[in-house]
Amino acid sequence: MSFQHEIVNWYAINKRNLPWRNTKDPYVIWLSEVILQQTRVEQGLPYFHAFHEAYPTVEDFANASETEILKLWQGLGYYSRGRNMLFTAKQVLELYNGIFPSNYSVLILLKGIGDYTAAAISSFSSDEKKAVLDGNVFRVLARYFGISTPINTTNGKKEFGNLAQQLIEGQLPSLYNQAIMEFGALQCKPKSPSCPNCPLQSGCVANNRELVNVLPVKVKKLVKRIRYFNYFVATQQDNILIHQRTEGDIWQQMFDFPLIETTTPYDELWSTFLDEAKLIFGEKVKLTHLLHKKHLLTHQTIYVDFFALDNYIVNFSKVAAVKWVSFHDFEQLPQPKVIANFMDFYQTNQL
Template identity: 65%
Template sequence: MDFQNEIVKWYKINKRELPWRNTTDAYVIWLSEIILQQTRVEQGLPYFNKFLAHFPTVSSFAEATENQVLKLWQGLGYYSRGRNMLFTAKQVIENHDGIFPVQYEKLIQLKGIGEYTAAAISSFANNQAKAVLDGNVFRVLARYFGIGEPINSTVGKKVFSELAQSLIENQSPSLYNQAIMEFGALQCKPKSPPCNICPLQVNCYAYKNNKVNDLPLKLKKVKVKERWFNYFVGIHNGYVLTKQRKPGDVWQHLYDFPLIETDGKPDFEDESFIVSVKNTFGKNVRITPIIQKKHLLTHQIIYVQFFGLDNYIVNFNLHTDIKSVLLEEFEEFPHPKVISDFISLYLKN
């Protein structure tokens, strides 16, 4: 009980004032939780405010188009979260009479809502005794209790889940869950936590055994894949060449420029590369390198090269995935961040 009491006491003094903490509206809490997945609060807060302003209710969200949602989501990454949100909003309208559920058992059945999110919403909106387990909570529990099981292993998940659930018993679920998450975010930080002022210091296994930098343990990530994207920027009379990305790959359904992917950095003496360019943009096309970028995703490193196009011709009957649209229209489409950054730097000036 000392563990829970100290964390709650710390939280009441040190918590950040965040808009989703002042409501029990499950829809608003859901918005914040999905947006903040794998996103820092400082980065996610403006997105939360934008989404809530555009879609103040789950009904208004359900009426949105995918392009509207993805445009608002632009820059957050993990775009499947945005698409899942739209699907979930429609599920709530169709299956729950437009009322966002607050029970864990119903929440867990909605698309894009896993065990953590269902626990967070049900505890914050309904005070249901479901313990949250996010990266912050894993870290606090691993260090304080000295748990050596990897947090992403099957055994580790079971150990942490049972411990977390035992700790929330006889607590105010909403208060305790928010407290331990905030404690991990601000006090028991991943790197260089201020252990000298930590209220849990006396009984913390990691602190007493000099293991703060060793816990929690995590199984090694899968090998990162490297890819080379070569974008071709064709602009003529206020129109720009674009295409919508297909399902089954990164950035699905977002809009970018015509692309040729290569196995490595493009070589202008590589006949296959030049043939591919001419097959798409005509035998008299001229290309000019503009800028190179390195774009990091969770399991991929994408090396991006932008080329300017001159004297190009596109057979739209043959290359049906490429479209020519007004530049102003193109800017309103949802794009991957690497494309939106390019637009801001090179097409708006």
């Protein structure tokens, strides 16, 4: 039995019952694909349901505000995806009368839709013969065919792309693409794959040559950027001082607190740090350290410290884009996950 047939037969027995697999609607498939990019199914499923319920059509999505989208997206990370989705929904409404495209050549022109997403939507919704290449597919192909070309290089992407496209010939694209992705997610996992009961075991180069833990190969990424965020929590009765982040950095247009970013931990340069805080909050300000967190992003590691303020004044000329809002209003605004988690801690402990 061929590689493709083994994959499809395995899928018929082992596939998960996921809501976006029961539709040919390209809008619903688009929702699921973008939400699940760099997100586990278990984590993304509640977000998919929330978005689909709030915005059952692309027109509903297009008519939402950025604040509403970011609030619903809160906790997923990669917030540019949410912004791109809103832009795309507006494009579809304006250019295609609210009918979400199902053709690869049109999909690839929409904002935030790359080769993989365009292939997934077009093949799942209209059986266009476009092979998908995500992390799961790269892994299955690298191991089974024994390909050592790094998957995150130009040559690697070309080699794997050509192979994937050859393999989809003669297959039902919607079925085969979902089957090989699911196989990689459940059977040929990154760590501890289920090799002993794998239907592809006998023909798998990685299994036969003990390369399962070696393949696929990736070129090492650059070292992550290290940052230190020192947040100031200022409250007055039922109000809290918040800050809206600007473009050109992480979490743009989302809301956090006034902060000082330092190049090293705050306690290594306490005198300088305190002097800078006094410029914003007055000479008599008192700082009480509340919480320290390590926050991991794809390209950055952020060490976050929160300080409660006492005996302070706010020098608005020294800190931009800040304002007082009620705790209730702050809950309605989109916040980075680290801030939302802090607010849970803050209110639970009644600080």
